[in-house]
Amino acid sequence: MDTKAFKRTLQQSENYHRRGFGHEAEVSQTLKSEYQSNLIGEIRANHNRLKRGNVTIVLAESFGFCWGVERAVAIAYETRQHFPTERIWITNEIIHNPGVNQRLKEMNVHFIEVKDGEKDFSGVKAGDVVILPAFGATVQEMQFLNDRGCTIVDTTCPWVSKVWNSVEKHKKGEYTSIIHGKYNHEETQATSSFAGKYLVVLNLDQAQYVADYILKGGDKAEFMAKFKNAHSAGFDPDRDLEKLGIANQTTMLKSETEQIGKLFERTMLQKYGPLELNQHFLAFNTICDATQERQDAMLNLVEEKLDAIVVIGGFNSSNTTHLQEIAIERNIPSYHIDSADRIGPGNRIEHKPLLKDLEVAENWLPDGEITIGVTSGASTPDRSVEETIEKIFALKAVALV
Numbered sequence: 001m002d003t004k005a006f007k008r009t010l011q012q013s014e015n016y017h018r019r020g021f022g023h024e025a026e027v028s029q030t031l032k033s034e035y036q037s038n039l040i041g042e043i044r045a046n047h048n049r050l051k052r053g054n055v056t057i058v059l060a061e062s063f064g065f066c067w068g069v070e071r072a073v074a075i076a077y078e079t080r081q082h083f084p085t086e087r088i089w090i091t092n093e094i095i096h097n098p099g100v101n102q103r104l105k106e107m108n109v110h111f112i113e114v115k116d117g118e119k120d121f122s123g124v125k126a127g128d129v130v131i132l133p134a135f136g137a138t139v140q141e142m143q144f145l146n147d148r149g150c151t152i153v154d155t156t157c158p159w160v161s162k163v164w165n166s167v168e169k170h171k172k173g174e175y176t177s178i179i180h181g182k183y184n185h186e187e188t189q190a191t192s193s194f195a196g197k198y199l200v201v202l203n204l205d206q207a208q209y210v211a212d213y214i215l216k217g218g219d220k221a222e223f224m225a226k227f228k229n230a231h232s233a234g235f236d237p238d239r240d241l242e243k244l245g246i247a248n249q250t251t252m253l254k255s256e257t258e259q260i261g262k263l264f265e266r267t268m269l270q271k272y273g274p275l276e277l278n279q280h281f282l283a284f285n286t287i288c289d290a291t292q293e294r295q296d297a298m299l300n301l302v303e304e305k306l307d308a309i310v311v312i313g314g315f316n317s318s319n320t321t322h323l324q325e326i327a328i329e330r331n332i333p334s335y336h337i338d339s340a341d342r343i344g345p346g347n348r349i350e351h352k353p354l355l356k357d358l359e360v361a362e363n364w365l366p367d368g369e370i371t372i373g374v375t376s377g378a379s380t381p382d383r384s385v386e387e388t389i390e391k392i393f394a395l396k397a398v399a400l401v
């Protein structure tokens with residue numbers, strides 16, 4: 001399929017929208033009242049700190065809703081306003097935040113269900129309006145919805161589209177796209193759908209394995225088992241690793257994406273020499289600014305003397321998980337929660353340790369004077385951060401009585 005030509009045709013269709021519908025002013029008021037927080041504004045104005053009683057909260061300099069997410073949510077709200085009677089669907093969570101998704105459900109936006117691992121589009125009829133989320137949709141989904149005669153409202157973040165353009169360039173030059181990401185993450189699935197040949201690597205270890213295979217060869221069966229579900233159809237590591245282009249899921253750990261890019265550059269340099277490097281290696285900068293800012297802010301936050309860090313964001317949110325990884329690397333007790341409801345009753349917190357299931361920690365807030373770092377992922381509204389902070393204050397106040 002010529003994905004580039006398809007996208008071009010789709011973008012010219014009158015049933016395709018990728019901007020709002022002129023209701024920005026009303027929607028921005030609604031979003032402000034539903035998701036913003038006065039307390040957070042106050043803390044920001046106070047150099048990101050707030051002390052109450054024996055608790056000091058230190059907020060990361062940058063956290064929460066990125067502009068891509070804000071934009072997607074605003075367009076979804078505008079869509080509801082613009083199509084008050086039409087049936088509206090969304091192909092996935094608009095963003096990885098349970099509160100925001102719940103709010104859309106209350107506005108009668110239907111979510112495509114996943115049955116036996118497959119999305120069930122059977123309820124979607126011609127004339128329905130279908131929203132594509134901030135992290136995009138696969139080209140096959142877009143084609144299906146277009147063929148079915150749906151109105152498509154595409155909220156894909158422009159940063160994600162930028163990655164898609166990169167993999168289109170890889171494809172044109174017959175480079176295999178090495179995608180740093182999680183093969184089953186919606187954004188990576190969408191990116192893969194635009195790629196020609198691709199291989200998804202999760203981390204530096206996997207990238208090193210591939211680099212070693214390129215330089216020294218290895219066990220092909222083991223390679224294929226290791227990257228099961230993470231490569232294009234018919235992928236052959238003995239044939240398809242001669243020309244590489246680098247791409248990424250926009251919310252991966254920035255430093256790791258850079259290291260992986262450099263690793264493959266070195267590998268191809270070693271194998272083909274400097275004169276031929278450009279024929280074997282291609283990289284564009286596709287790390288999203290918002291991800292970078294939030295990770296940099298977290299790196300600053302962990303320099304503070306903290307008793308614990310609370311990271312707020314959806315449990316399936318990749319960028320939130322990476323923020324928590326930074327706290328773990330510094331050995332600071334960290335608690336990943338998806339809403340303030342996970343705190344209490346009493347001095348307990350239900351949280352998700354990295355790569356584990358939810359668990360409950362009792363007496364998680366130490367006695368006496370404490371300093372707690374707080375940050376949140378790009379899909380988390382300030383209101384959730386405010387509720388979390390209020391709960392921490394309340395909890396310590398109760399403990400003092």
Ligand code: SF4
Pocket residue numbers: 066067068069134135157158159160250251288289290291319378
């Ligand atoms: S994290 Fe970056 S790529 Fe993802 S929605 Fe936000 S701005 Fe866009």
